[in-house]
Amino acid sequence: MTFDKAAARQAIPALSRCAYLNTGTFGPLSTPAREKVAEMMAYAEKMGPYTPDCYRTMLSELEQTREVIAETIGAESSDNIALTRSTTEGASIVAWGIDWQRGDRILTSTHEHTGGFRALQLAAERFDAEIDFWDCPDDDDARLLEAFEAKLRAERPRLVMFSYVTSDNGWRVPIAEMVPLAHRYGALFMVDAAHAEGQFAIDVGALECDFLAGCGHKWLGGPQGTGFLYIAPWLTGRLLLTWSGALLVDTAPDKGSIFEMGTRPWYSYSGMRAAIHHQEGMGRAVLEAEAKRNAQWFKERLREMPGVEILTPLEPARSTGLVALKYGAVSVPDLSGYLWDEAKISVAVWGERMRVAVAYYTTRDELELLLDVWGRVRKID
Numbered sequence: 461m462t463f464d465k466a467a468a469r470q471a472i473p474a475l476s477r478c479a480y481l482n483t484g485t486f487g488p489l490s491t492p493a494r495e496k497v498a499e500m501m502a503y504a505e506k507m508g509p510y511t512p513d514c515y516r517t518m519l520s521e522l523e524q525t526r527e528v529i530a531e532t533i534g535a536e537s538s539d540n541i542a543l544t545r546s547t548t549e550g551a552s553i554v555a556w557g558i559d560w561q562r563g564d565r566i567l568t569s570t571h572e573h574t575g576g577f578r579a580l581q582l583a584a585e586r587f588d589a590e591i592d593f594w595d596c597p598d599d600d601d602a603r604l605l606e607a608f609e610a611k612l613r614a615e616r617p618r619l620v621m622f623s624y625v626t627s628d629n630g631w632r633v634p635i636a637e638m639v640p641l642a643h644r645y646g647a648l649f650m651v652d653a654a655h656a657e658g659q660f661a662i663d664v665g666a667l668e669c670d671f672l673a674g675c676g677h678k679w680l681g682g683p684q685g686t687g688f689l690y691i692a693p694w695l696t697g698r699l700l701l702t703w704s705g706a707l708l709v710d711t712a713p714d715k716g717s718i719f720e721m722g723t724r725p726w727y728s729y730s731g732m733r734a735a736i737h738h739q740e741g742m743g744r745a746v747l748e749a750e751a752k753r754n755a756q757w758f759k760e761r762l763r764e765m766p767g768v769e770i771l772t773p774l775e776p777a778r779s780t781g782l783v784a785l786k787y788g789a790v791s792v793p794d795l796s797g798y799l800w801d802e803a804k805i806s807v808a809v810w811g812e813r814m815r816v817a818v819a820y821y822t823t824r825d826e827l828e829l830l831l832d833v834w835g836r837v838r839k840i841d
C-alpha cells in the first residue's frame with residue numbers, strides 16, 4: 461500500500477493552519493471522524509433521541525465501536541471492552557475495581573502520567589495499600605527485565621502498571637516481556653496505552669495483559685472525550701463495579717460495557733470508530749513506518765545539535781513517533797508561546813523539556829521549521 465501524504469494531511473484540517481507537533485497531548489481531529497459525529501448527531505436531532513429507532517441505533521453504534529476496538533487490539537470479543545471518556549477513566553475503573561486489602565502493593569514507575577497512576581495512588585491511600593514509583597532503568601531492556609524480576613520477587617505486588625509508551629521520554633516499554641514475568645509472580649498487569657493506540661498495532665491476546673486503557677483523542681485523531689478499557693475475559697466478571705448507569709442495569713456482569721456510566725455523547729464513539737477506519741484505510745503499518753522514519757530522521761538531526769539531550773531511545777524498536785528532549789536555555793521566557801507566535805508551531809514544552817509528536821502526517825518541513833525557529837532563540841554554551 462503506498463502512502464499519499466498530501467491526501468492524509470487534507471483529511472486533517474488543522475494541519476493547514478499550523479505545524480501541529482502536539483499529537484502526544486491532543487491529536488488533531490480527522491474529517492471522517494468529525495463527519496461521522498455530525499451525521500449521528502443530525503440523526504438524533506431528526507429522530508428524537510429516545511425513540512425506538514434512535515435508541516436502537518445508539519445501542520448498535522456503541523456496540524459496533526466496541527467490536528471495532530476489540531478487533532483492532534486483538535481482544536477476544538467486544539464483551540471485554542468498556543467505552544470510556546479517556547485513558548484516565550479506564551485506569552480509574554481498574555483502580556477502584558480491585559478489592560484492595562491492607563498491605564497490597566502496586567508497582568509502577570517514575571515515568572508514568574497522572575492519568576495512569578493517580579487513581580491507583582488514591583486507591584492505595586484509601587485502602588492502606590502501598591504504591592512504589594520505581595525509578596527503573598530505561599536505557600537497556602535486558603537490564604530492566606532483570607531488575608523488574610528482582611522487584612517482583614522482593615515486593616510481590618498485586619498490580620503492575622506501566623505505560624506502553626512513556627509520556628515523559630517516549631520510551632516504548634517492553635510490555636510483552638514484562639507481562640509474563642508479572643504473572644509468574646502473581647501480579648496483575650495494567651497497560652496505559654494512551655500513546656500506543658494509533659501508533660502501532662496492539663495485540664492484547666498476545667500480550668496477555670489483564671487491563672489496557674487507551675484513548676481515541678491522541679494518535680487516532682478521534683473526538684476528544686473518547687477512550688476504551690480492555691479487561692481480560694477472566695476478569696470482566698470479577699472487577700468490582702464502582703459506578704453504574706441506568707442504561708446498564710440489565711447488562712450481564714461479565715460484559716465490559718457494565719463499567720460504562722450513564723448517558724454519554726454516543727455520537728463521539730461513532731466518530732472514534734470512523735477515525736479507526738480512516739487509519740485502517742491508509743494501512744496502519746504504513747502509517748507507523750512513515751512516522752517512525754521521520755522520527756528517526758528528526759532524532760538524527762537533534763544528535764548533531766550541541767547542547768541538546770535526546771531523552772527518547774534512539775533505537776527504533778524502543779521508540780515511536782514521540783520524541784522528547786532537553787533543550788537547555790533559550791533567550792525567551794516562554795518557548796512554546798514563542799514558537800506559536802513566530803511560526804504557529806504547537807509542541808509540548810515543560811520546564812526545559814520539549815516533546816515533539818511525529819505522526820504519519822508530520823512532514824520534514826515542519827520539523828525543519830521547528831529546528832529553525834527554535835534555533836533562533838537557543839543559547840548554546
Ligand SMILES: Cc1ncc(COP(=O)(O)O)c(C=O)c1O
Binds near residue numbers: 484545546574687
Ligand atoms: C501516558 C499517558 N497516560 C494517560 C494520559 C491521559 O490521557 P487521557 O486524557 O486520555 O486520560 C496521558 C496524556 O497525555 C498520557 O501521556
